[in-house]
Amino acid sequence: MIKSAPGLPPAATGDIRDTVEIMLARLRSGGDTAARDYARRLDGWTGPIVTPRSTIEAAAAQVPSDLKEALAYAHANISAFARAQRASLQDFETELRPGLIAGQRSIPVSAAGCYVPGGRYAHIASALMTIATAKAAGVPHITAAAPPRDGPGIDAATLYAMDLAGADTILTLGGVQGIAAMAFGLFGTPAAAILAGPGNAYVAEAKRQLFGPTGIDTVAGPTDLLIVADATADPGLVALDLAGQAEHGPTSPCWLVTDHEPLARRVRDLIPDTCARLGGTNADTARAAWDAMGEIILCDSREEMAQEADRIAPEHLHLHATALDWWQTRLTAYGSLFLGAETTVAFGDKASGPNHVLPTSGAARYTGGLSVHKFLKTVTWQRATDAALPALARATSRISRAEGMTGHALSAEARLHAHSPTTALRA
Ligand SMILES: NC(=O)c1ccc[n+]([C@@H]2O[C@H](COP(=O)([O-])OP(=O)(O)OC[C@H]3O[C@@H](n4cnc5c(N)ncnc54)[C@H](O)[C@@H]3O)[C@@H](O)[C@H]2O)c1
Ligand SMILES: [Zn+2]
Numbered sequence: 001m002i003k004s005a006p007g008l009p010p011a012a013t014g015d016i017r018d019t020v021e022i023m024l025a026r027l028r029s030g031g032d033t034a035a036r037d038y039a040r041r042l043d044g045w046t047g048p049i050v051t052p053r054s055t056i057e058a059a060a061a062q063v064p065s066d067l068k069e070a071l072a073y074a075h076a077n078i079s080a081f082a083r084a085q086r087a088s089l090q091d092f093e094t095e096l097r098p099g100l101i102a103g104q105r106s107i108p109v110s111a112a113g114c115y116v117p118g119g120r121y122a123h124i125a126s127a128l129m130t131i132a133t134a135k136a137a138g139v140p141h142i143t144a145a146a147p148p149r150d151g152p153g154i155d156a157a158t159l160y161a162m163d164l165a166g167a168d169t170i171l172t173l174g175g176v177q178g179i180a181a182m183a184f185g186l187f188g189t190p191a192a193a194i195l196a197g198p199g200n201a202y203v204a205e206a207k208r209q210l211f212g213p214t215g216i217d218t219v220a221g222p223t224d225l226l227i228v229a230d231a232t233a234d235p236g237l238v239a240l241d242l243a244g245q246a247e248h249g250p251t252s253p254c255w256l257v258t259d260h261e262p263l264a265r266r267v268r269d270l271i272p273d274t275c276a277r278l279g280g281t282n283a284d285t286a287r288a289a290w291d292a293m294g295e296i297i298l299c300d301s302r303e304e305m306a307q308e309a310d311r312i313a314p315e316h317l318h319l320h321a322t323a324l325d326w327w328q329t330r331l332t333a334y335g336s337l338f339l340g341a342e343t344t345v346a347f348g349d350k351a352s353g354p355n356h357v358l359p360t361s362g363a364a365r366y367t368g369g370l371s372v373h374k375f376l377k378t379v380t381w382q383r384a385t386d387a388a389l390p391a392l393a394r395a396t397s398r399i400s401r402a403e404g405m406t407g408h409a410l411s412a413e414a415r416l417h418a419h420s421p422t423t424a425l426r427a
Helices: 014-043 053-062 065-087 122-138 156-165 175-184 201-210 235-246 261-278 280-293 302-312 323-329 344-350 386-403 406-414 420-425
Strands: 093-098 100-108 111-115 139-146 169-172 192-198 223-229 254-258 295-296 316-320 336-339 378-382
Touching: 014 175, 014 201, 053 156, 065 122, 065 156, 065 223, 093 386, 111 122, 111 175, 111 201, 122 139, 122 156, 122 192, 139 156, 139 175, 139 316, 156 169, 169 175, 175 192, 175 201, 223 235, 223 302, 235 254, 235 280, 235 302, 235 316, 254 302, 261 280, 261 295, 280 295, 302 323, 316 344, 323 336, 336 344, 378 386, 386 406
Parallel strands: 111 139, 111 192, 139 169, 223 254, 223 316, 254 295, 316 336
Antiparallel strands: 093 100, 100 378
16 A cells, blocks of 8 residues: 555534534424525525526526537436436236236335535536436426525526426525425425435435435435556546546545556656646645545455455446456446546546436445436335135234234135125124
8 A cells, every 4th residue: 555544434523413403493393484594694595495487597598508518418318327227127017826916116206306516616417417317217396406606596507407407496595404495395395205416514414314204315425436447557547537536625535446556656646746737726625635535555466456446335436447347247336337448437427327426435335326216116016816815814824823913813814705895804
């Protein structure tokens, strides 16, 4: 190991936890009035909360046509990928025994809430990722919320993307009040069954506290990237991909895993100048992220590199390596995999299609990222006809009596007698 730094995400501090708890309680009881009050106090916003069509149209007029074209390109890819996911989920019906029929069905949630963060960068692509995916899942009402920026409200391009992706209602409301408005169904919106989308520590904590009665996509920590590079990798491109993702924030971990020591040294030496190429505060952020969170892990073999990648379970896993088929089969823990030096995580972040809302902080050990599945409930159903009844009722009755559950046994046994409820009752 050439350089090491801890890679753990910052957990919500007690302060943030308490603040969010108090805010959610106030929002639950105070509704729209409390939300307006927070919008004014925290974001200086006194304009309309439900974004009027005229504002959306005015924003669209401000978005340059080349950016509109790029967003249309990205939106088409993200939607097509999400629709393919939806098509891969087949409802089914199966006869388990003669007369015993059961099935599975995917039903979209009745309403979803998609949060689009504000902040240092305009998270235009995030709007497409959450809203277009909910749309492809077939969610009948999508509420989206984003914090106001200066002046007219939500950033114009972000607002344009939210509308393009298919948001039914757009709330100019950030942070905890935005999340709560969607979850509680404020401002005339249907209460969201699931909340999706990234955000700052207040947003993440609000989602965490609401989880249970409301579903959530994930509790996102800082974004992370692991690059696996072999002797064939171009050190300049590896350094650029590492620095590029480090611009997300100073707490974003990035790892280079390699079995080629000259490459490790070359990349390490190139990083400072590569970060500087980002310019301004982006350069400072990337450099700070690399200095605090960057790590180069030197391995002896391809298999050891794969084990390191699986152990870390990164959000983004990028292979600058040969034998891509071997890697694709071997690797088992990542949010999204980028195969080969021709592609890059930036493609996935903005435009290529697979979702960019992905598990961070090692959560890729147990889950993948945002997909249509998060907006769908996979439910089951069953029916039984005469042919199935004797065996099914007998098995149920015996198990129930062994458990001491007489009521269950009686319900089962009643099905053994004729079909009419009265006969069953007399038996
Ligand atoms: N993991 C991902 O895929 C991904 C993608 C995009 C953005 N992000 C994250 O989104 C975040 C954007 O952060 P942001 O803060 O700029 O925007 P945000 O939209 O997440 O939060 C802004 C809101 O925070 C609230 N807030 C700020 N200070 C507060 C306080 N002291 N008390 C209560 N509420 C307060 C305000 O209401 C404001 O509207 C970043 O952390 C970024 O890393 C993550
Ligand atoms: Zn990124």
